[in-house]
Amino acid sequence: MDRGRNHLTHSLPVRIMHWIGATAVICMILSGWQIYNASPLLPFTFPRWMTLGGWLGGGIAWHLSAMWVLFADGLAYLAYGIFSGHFRRDILPPRPKIILRDLDDALQFRLGHQLGSYNGVQRLLYMGVIIVICLAVVTGLSIWKPVQLGWLTGLFGGYPVARTIHLTMMVLIVGFLIIHLALVILFPRTLVSMLAPVRSELNNAPRGSVR
Numbered sequence: 660m661d662r663g664r665n666h667l668t669h670s671l672p673v674r675i676m677h678w679i680g681a682t683a684v685i686c687m688i689l690s691g692w693q694i695y696n697a698s699p700l701l702p703f704t705f706p707r708w709m710t711l712g713g714w715l716g717g718g719i720a721w722h723l724s725a726m727w728v729l730f731a732d733g734l735a736y737l738a739y740g741i742f743s744g745h746f747r748r749d750i751l752p753p754r755p756k757i758i759l760r761d762l763d764d765a766l767q768f769r770l771g772h773q774l775g776s777y778n779g780v781q782r783l784l785y786m787g788v789i790i791v792i793c794l795a796v797v798t799g800l801s802i803w804k805p806v807q808l809g810w811l812t813g814l815f816g817g818y819p820v821a822r823t824i825h826l827t828m829m830v831l832i833v834g835f836l837i838i839h840l841a842l843v844i845l846f847p848r849t850l851v852s853m854l855a856p857v858r859s860e861l862n863n864a865p866r867g868s869v870r
């Protein structure tokens with residue numbers, strides 16, 4: 660199958676699932692900060708304007724509602740990514756040598772971007788955030804139902820450890836989001852391609868040639 664210029668940068672399912680997932684993740688972060696404020700683990704709380712839900716109960720309601728959206732969207736995205744070959748072709752990170760080369764280019768602001776192919780840094784970030792989100796959901800379930808899902812909480816070493824891992828995953832997702840949005844600002848045409856059908860800029864070379 661030709662995966663070159665005639666191919667869309669992002670398929671319709673990826674575009675739909677990206678925006679549903681992004682909205683759910685942002686709601687979960689902001690409502691999570693509301694829940695954290697009720698019993699802070701660290702010596703600070705988040706300003707009210709950065710939180711969602713208005714109070715602890717409202718924060719929990721938002722967090723759990725967005726969690727089911729993220730859960731369903733995430734399962735659909737994982738199934739699509741695995742069975743359509745999207746993960747293997749577009750997201751699987753290349754060899755460390757290529758990642759280091761792309762990272763070096765990125766830090767010197769000379770890493771180019773072609774619509775239709777992710778560079779080594781993007782692949783590492785996307786694969787990383789997918790794994791981090793999975794861990795955030797699973798640790799979240801384990802601290803939501805520590806009695807019913809006691810085996811899961813136990814797997815993470817108990818409630819306090821599971822909560823710390825959950826908060827660490829949140830920090831990693833926020834870190835990803837800052838870099839992700841900076842890259843979108845640097846390459847604004849990628850935003851158009853995630854919103855509308857835009858043709859890939861690749862010549863007829865197979866996608867994934869970054870490897």
Ligand code: HEM
Nearest residue numbers: 673677680681684685785788832836839843849850852853
């Ligand atoms: C709300 C602001 C966001 C914007 C404007 C945005 C924008 C984009 C754009 C433009 C791309 C395509 C990049 C390219 O073609 O080079 C992309 C891909 C991606 N974004 Fe976002 N994004 C946002 C939020 C998020 C969030 C919250 C997450 C998850 C934590 C996320 C995860 C991803 C992933 C995993 C991909 C790769 C999708 C794939 O090809 O399967 N994004 N995003």
